Amino acid sequence: MLRRAGPSLRHFLLERKSSAGYSSYSSEATMSRPVQARRLEGIDKNIWVEFVKLAATYSTVNLGQGFPDFPPPDFLKEAFVRALSGENHLTHQYTRAFGHPPLVKILAQFYGKLLGRDLDPMTNVMVTVGAYQALFCCFQAFVDEGDEVIIIEPFFDCYEPMVKMAGGTPVFVPLTPKAPKDGKLMSSADWQLDPAELASKFSERTKAIVLNSPNNPLGKVFSRGELELIADLCVKHDTLCISDEVYEWLVYDGKEHVRIASLQGMWDRTVMIGSAGKTFSATGWKVGWIVGPNRLLQHLRTVHQNSVYHCATAAQEAVAQGFQRELELYGKADSYFVQLPGVLQQKRDWLVQSLDAVGMKPIVPEGTYFLVADISEFKSDIPDVPNSDEPYDSRFAKWMVKNKGLAAIPLSGFYCEAHKNTYSHFVRFCFAKEETTLKAASDILQKWKREKSSP
Ligand code: PMP
Numbered sequence: 277m278l279r280r281a282g283p284s285l286r287h288f289l290l291e292r293k294s295s296a297g298y299s300s301y302s303s304e305a306t307m308s309r310p311v312q313a314r315r316l317e318g319i320d321k322n323i324w325v326e327f328v329k330l331a332a333t334y335s336t337v338n339l340g341q342g343f344p345d346f347p348p349p350d351f352l353k354e355a356f357v358r359a360l361s362g363e364n365h366l367t368h369q370y371t372r373a374f375g376h377p378p379l380v381k382i383l384a385q386f387y388g389k390l391l392g393r394d395l396d397p398m399t400n401v402m403v404t405v406g407a408y409q410a411l412f413c414c415f416q417a418f419v420d421e422g423d424e425v426i427i428i429e430p431f432f433d434c435y436e437p438m439v440k441m442a443g444g445t446p447v448f449v450p451l452t453p454k455a456p457k458d459g460k461l462m463s464s465a466d467w468q469l470d471p472a473e474l475a476s477k478f479s480e481r482t483k484a485i486v487l488n489s490p491n492n493p494l495g496k497v498f499s500r501g502e503l504e505l506i507a508d509l510c511v512k513h514d515t516l517c518i519s520d521e522v523y524e525w526l527v528y529d530g531k532e533h534v535r536i537a538s539l540q541g542m543w544d545r546t547v548m549i550g551s552a553g554k555t556f557s558a559t560g561w562k563v564g565w566i567v568g569p570n571r572l573l574q575h576l577r578t579v580h581q582n583s584v585y586h587c588a589t590a591a592q593e594a595v596a597q598g599f600q601r602e603l604e605l606y607g608k609a610d611s612y613f614v615q616l617p618g619v620l621q622q623k624r625d626w627l628v629q630s631l632d633a634v635g636m637k638p639i640v641p642e643g644t645y646f647l648v649a650d651i652s653e654f655k656s657d658i659p660d661v662p663n664s665d666e667p668y669d670s671r672f673a674k675w676m677v678k679n680k681g682l683a684a685i686p687l688s689g690f691y692c693e694a695h696k697n698t699y700s701h702f703v704r705f706c707f708a709k710e711e712t713t714l715k716a717a718s719d720i721l722q723k724w725k726r727e728k729s730s731p
Contacts, residue, residue, distance in 0.1 A: 319437035323689035330674060331683035337716045340673075340683035342492065342646060344708035348558040349612050355597035356561075359590040367590045374577050375403030375565070376592035382599040387548070387567045389606070391538050399570040402577060405587050406562040407522045407551040410576075412438055413566070413583075414484075414518045414547055417575035419444035423483035428469065430690035430699070432492045432520065448692050449477050451496065453639075453699075461632065462639045464496035464648075471505055478509050484516040485509075487536060490523040493648055493690050493704040495641020497527055500534045511541040516572070522551040522564075523644040525613045528621040531642050537568070544569050547576070552595045556612065557708070561591045620645055623707045623714060630718035631705075634725040645708035648687055652701045657728070667700035676703075682720045 324341065331338045338345075347353065359367045374380070377397070384397035395401065404410040411434065419425060421443035427435050429450045439446045451467040487506060489498040498506075510517050519536050527533045537546040547568035553559035566576055598612075605611040624640075627647055631638040637650035651672050658668070658675045669686035677683045687702035707714065 315441050315443065319440055323433055323685065327673065327677075327683070327685055327689075330677050334677045334681060335683040336681035337713060337720060338683040339705040339707070339709065339713075339717055340677075340685050342706045342708070343553075343559040344557040344645070345713055346557065346708070346710050348556050349598075351601055351612075352556050352558065352594060352598045356590060356594035358597075359593040367593050369589065370586055371589040371592065373581055373586050374398075375401060375587075376589055376596065379403055379563075379565075379592045379596040379599070382596050382603065383565055383567065386599055386603055389603075391535060391543070391567075393543070395567065396570070399573060400567060402566045402573055402580060403587050403592055404564040404566060404580065405584050406553060406559075407520065407549050407564040408434065408562075409580075409584060410547075410549040410564045410566045411435070411518070411520065413576045413579040414549075415439055415442040415444065416579045416583075418516055418518075418572075419483055422481065424479070424481040425483060426474075426477050426485040426515075427692075428485075428487070428491075429692070429695060430491075430493055430687060431486070432488055433689055435486050436692055444483065445481075446692065447477050447482070448695060449474050450695070450698070451491075451494065461628070461637065464491070464494045464639055464641045464643075465499075466639075467494055467496055469502065469505070474505065475509060478513040478515065480513070482513055482515050484518050486518045486520065488520040489536075490521075490527060490533065490641075490643025492523065492644055493646050493685070493687060494639065495644040495646050495648070497531050497533060497642040500532075503534050503536045503539060507536060507539040507542050510545055515545070517542065517546040518549070519546055520549045522549065522554045524550065525555055526617055526620060526645055527643040528617060528624060529642065533643070544571070547572050552591075552598070556595065556598050557616065561588075561595070563587060563591050563595045620708060623709065623711075626714055627705060627707045627717075630714070630721060634721040636721070639702075645706055647705050647707055648702045649705065650701060651703055655701075657724075667697050669700045669703055673703050680720050680724060682717055 327340055331340050380397040380401040380403060383401045384395040388395040404413060415438040419439060419442035423444045424447045425439045425444050427446050427448055429448050436446050449469065451469060453462065454466045454468065456462045456466055485506065517536055524533050535548060537543050537548050547566050550565050552561055552563035566573065602611055602613055624647060628638045628640055631649045635653045639648045641647050651669065654672065658672050661671060667686060667688035669688050673684050673686045684703040684705050687704060688696040688700040691698060
């Protein structure tokens, strides 16, 4: 029989609390030993958590976080509905850990066609919880304490903390802008690597380079020549290439997306990462994948089976059907992979014009659904904070969302701490938005411009 704690037990507990400095009541417990693992040191800040919250609190128009505010294509939504309500109730249960068989089969066929090689669905493809988990698996599987990983700045911000969590050291190399000629708008192609500087970052400690083409945030699509430069260095220094290609279909003006895995000597050392979130405008589904040689993927499977183990079956089934359709329509006018970039290119051009008209000089992106704009001319609008360590673009983005209701992301968030002030006069906008959203953003900017020019 349970006895209620009588006065003597309570007295004993209170005594313990006052003498030992802690209470047995868990709500008041404080531990004296450090709870945070050392590998989390310095990586607790996250730009998305901060700016998503600000956008939710103040923004009327959100061009900040990168997701479409339009729906995925009907054929994909219908495939999901069929996966959920069809006769095969096994879509509600676990499927194969490394990828639902219909999805890995069609991905092997699709990427096999793109790369011109036979791919084994069971060993050359793995499905992940979005591209995020694909990246996490790569760093955990390949990076040891003391290994260096080259990251090209500006970069999708999670690369740096993921390398550090794995015990590695990120080594940064910048894309540097060249001023465009004849008063033209700058293009993302004007941001380039210095070949000598890139070569100087490779050493025997270099385990991998992270390549992101098309690049978030600039929208740069690396040319074949630039990729060959990276490939040669990878081969020379026996380095892996973690190739984040989530925006592979979002390429404009007839530019070609070249897969580094297709270059001489690269298949064997490259893992290629994709995302249904970007490919089919369904970021909330969190279906991603990795394609590569079995000698690399076998280690990714080890991380996957000991972490998430499995991704949502119904979403994988729907994405498989989406790829089946796209394989049949490959290169044709009805293909979503042809139509989506066409629609996005118009949205890009519209936002380029709107920003240019108000003096926020846009860098015209060759790919992705992001656009970076120069905000130097708006310095006088933003209250100065003397001796602030916070970059101007971050203060600008916070001020803009609070005072103008327009959300964007500061470019400094895509640089490491030491370099965050290098190009801190830019913000990133996402243009994967309905016409009404883009128009609302343009109205805000024009009103702002009028207020600026009226005495
Ligand atoms: N890589 C890049 C370059 C991205 O921009 C993103 C998403 N913003 C991801 C990976 C993560 O993709 P997912 O949503 O599929 O996890």
